[in-house]
Amino acid sequence: MLRSEFELLLNRTLRPSCFKDYAPNGLQVEGKNQIKRIVTGVTANQALIDAAVAWQADAIFVHHGYFWKNEAPEIVGMKYRRISTLIKNDINLYGYHLPLDAHIEFGNNAGLATALGLTSRESLQSGVPLEESIGLVGELAEEMSLDAFQALIERAVQRSVLFERVSDGPIRRVALCTGGAQGYIDQAIKVDAHVFITGEVSEQTIHIAREMGIHFIAAGHHATERFGAQSMAKFLSEQSGLEAIFIDIDNPA
Template sequence: MLRSEFELLLNRTLSPSRFKDYAPNGLQVEGKDEIHRVVTGVTANQTLINAAVEWQADAIFVHHGYFWKNESPEIVGMKYRRIATLIKNDINLYGYHLPLDAHPEYGNNAGLANVLGLGSREPLQSWLPIEESIGIVGELNEAMTLDAFQHLIEKGVGREVLFERVSDLPIKRVALCTGGAQGYIEQALKVKADVFITGEVSEQTIHIAREMGIHFIAAGHHATERFGAQAMAAFLDRQDDLQAIFIDVDNPA
């Protein structure tokens, strides 16, 4: 597949033009003209790049790429080593941030909602269509005890979570937004969720949860954002003339 065809496939699938993002979505570092082998991952760190070189990948697809807003423009040190490895090995780098969070089938939020078995899904940002919302609200088939729900989410993300239980009330209505979205807890309150799940926690988040009466879970930024890269590896691997694999570089954050 030609590089231009590959990017067209990604853009048709993820619709980056819908989003005002903090980094460029699409091709970030140009490599070879033809793409047949693709590595996907959460973040374009050196370990992932080295693994892609070893697998002889033509392209890397990530959620966290490069050239973020307010990032220093100098290509030195760690940034130089990463980009130099890509260029020396003629590997294309594609980054898709908010589009990969929001996609209703391949997105991070959709993946987390799937492992929790959420139905009746609505946008967390209630003024947006669900395919543009950075977050999902959904319902469990039946209300769950706090212990049962903690077991369910820890199984889903493969790690222990921080769970701030603010009452003994069970959980039925769930709001979630993967990654560093702890600031959306107040929006979760507005949509009357019993619990809000994200990846990270700030000091003030716990006080909001306690004082406003909403259970809160921080399940890990990396752990909650594996889903999109995994789903895109499966999607790309189904395309003609492409092989794709997901490589996980674990991160406890």
């Protein structure tokens, strides 16, 4: 597939024009014109790039790419090593941030919601349609004890989680927003969620949870954002005829 055709496929699927983002979505570093093998991953770190080189990939697709707002513009040091490795090996880098969080089938939030068995999904953001919302709220099939729900989320993200329990009450209504979205706890409160799940925690988040009576889970930024890159590898393999694999470069954060 030609590089331009590949980007059109990604843009048709993920609809980046619907989002006001913090980094460019789409092709970030240009490589060879013909694409046959794609590595997907969470973040375009050096280890992922080196793994892509070893696999002889033509392109890398990630959630966390380059050129973030307020980032230093100089291509030196770590940034130089990453980008120069891509250029020397003629590898295209594609980054999709908020569009990959929000996608109702392949997105990070959708993947976590599916792993938890959530139904009746709605937008976490008031006035924003579900397909453009970077968070969602859904229902468990039945009420679940706190211990049972902790076991469920830890199976889903394959790690232990920080679970701030504010009462003994069971969980049914779940709000979530993967990654570094602890500030969305206020939205979770507005939609009457019993628990809010995200990747990270700030000091003030715990106080908000305790005082507002909402359980809070920080399940890992990386762990909650594996879902999108994994889903896109499967989608690209099945729908485009390209070879695509997900490579996980673990990160405890």
